Amino acid sequence: MSGFSQIMRRRAESLVELYPERRSALIPLCHLAQEEAGYLSEDMMRDIADLVGVTPAEVYGTASFYDMLHTEPVGKYLVGVCTNIACLLQGGGELLEHAEEKLGVSPGGTTHDGVFTLEEVECVAHCDKAPAVQVNYRFFGPLTDETFDELIDDLSVGKYEGDVPSHGTLIRVHREVGIEVPMEEIVAQRRESDAAIASRKAALEAAKESK
Amino acid sequence: MTTVSEHVPKIVTSRIGLDQSYSIDTYLATGGYVALRKALTTMTPEAVASEVMTSNLLGRGGAGFEVGRKWSMLKNSPVRYLVVNGDESEPATFKDHMLIEGDPHQIVEGTIITAYAVGASRAFIFIRGEFALGLERVQAAINEAYRYGALGQNIFGSGFSLDLVLHPGAGAYICGEETSLIESLEGKRGYPRIKPPFFPAVIGLYGAPTIVNNVESMSNIPWIVNNGGAAFASLGVGRSTGTRIFALAGHVNRPGNYEVEMAKMTFRDLVDSPQYGGGMRLGRSVKAFIPGGVSAPWFGPEGLDIPLSQDDVAKAGSMLGSGSIVMMDDHTCMVRAAWRITKFFNRESCGQCTPCREGSGWIEKMMRRIENGGGREADLDLLLDACDNIAPGLSWPPAQTTICVLGPSIPSSVVAAIKMFRDEFLIHIKEGGCPYE
Structure with missing residues (x-):
């Protein structure tokens, strides 16, 4: 494993410049690291620490607070089934049980082929389309057991390559402007x-x- | 009560549903950036602030504090920051999500006008990390706004300059609390700060005076500047002025976001009107509903006739909060609903304060035990006792033993469920399981 590539490092440096204090870029840089490596590897945490001027332990300590930041490898697709109140009322709990069966893993688990990690997530603000599912933070819903299976099958054969990019949430976010x-x-x-x-x-x- | 008033303007949702509603071309074609030009070239910052004060716009994030009054508390300082809160995570609240994806320029314009009014030279828009598309849309809007000359140096030749930065969250409910959000923006764990006496308006981001406003609040600002604070205040009743988006979810036929005039209709109107909720699913009756996000105490069917006004809901013992309304029909297990909400708080407690960190876990375990059939009758008193340790007195608004209000929000649903549906708890305990399964 290694840290940031040249290109990603430049993107990281441009993010650091946006803030009056470098440490503010810590979380955005964690997203970039996940975009590149899939998770926050030790090398990535060292690189981030170096870029924002803290110790790697501080990067780890901060990252471990947040649900979206993973310090262990996760699947190519993070499948999050919402079971919070609005989804619960529309069958989100049952959908999660079905998802466990379909993928053969419990929440937090990753399929053997490393493609899917299943998560039970809190409200994703997609409540008018409950029960809702997020895949790498792209939203789907309302889903039934059948349409959930379809979604997983489609993802397996790469049908959503364009619509569901890697789980770096900033993958398509590019600031193209400076202050002047x-x-x-x-x-x-x-x-x-x-x-x-x-x-x-x-x-x-x-x-x-x-x- | 009147159900639908045709003359009420759509203040914040006028572009939702238009083709490419998020692009600057659509925005400019529908009156966008006119308010910014008016504010920067014909009004002083004080005049803008005064219009917002007159409008009596109540913060749309959850606490409902007057936006103009918040601005007026900002301490004088050479460096001041504006932070816009788009970390929408209150369960069943999905209005900001819609505004962020659907009309990002309106948020950006409101932000620039606010920065001008409060004298901030740098502003941040904090968007919930899970809103990947929202992050794309807001950054694209910021890019377009710079190129249009609405951001950067010497905006519209007015001499006012502003740098606006998009900042992503990383998945933590607590970061919607403004001091937690500031910590997160500083690159730290999202631990809320102790206050009073030092609110963000005195010591905020990087120690400088900071205003934190919600994205729906910001979305109202262009309209207020264009039409005047008095026009805004003429809508609604009493302190609840203007319009507001209500996010209606749960067992209704048409869940969705509906912008309506404040205080002019009741919960029942909103739920039953064919234009809004379209009635309860399968024609069932209302068992209970949550009037303002899961931090709010529940109402039974008798609460349906309360107007959608901040003060009326407060008087009845709950809050409009985040503007989220969750309807539960007569087939809903109240134990399960309250348990799931507690589980949420337990997961999202930041862990700083013992009553919240430990109490939420105890309550969650007891609620789960009852739902799964292992409950004891003494659990009900034990639950109320644990809740009382987090929010002594179990009154509303709750007393606080913790740094922030997440802690005292935990008992709301549990206490309401026990008070309103004690029999249902007892059936679970007596029958050794959930009667709804």
């Missing part, structure tokens, strides 16, 4: 946006009429 955006860019964006606004207005009107 050049004035030319701002002027260009305004010019573009004038045209774009006009076309969006027309599109929204058309959508309203067709309703």
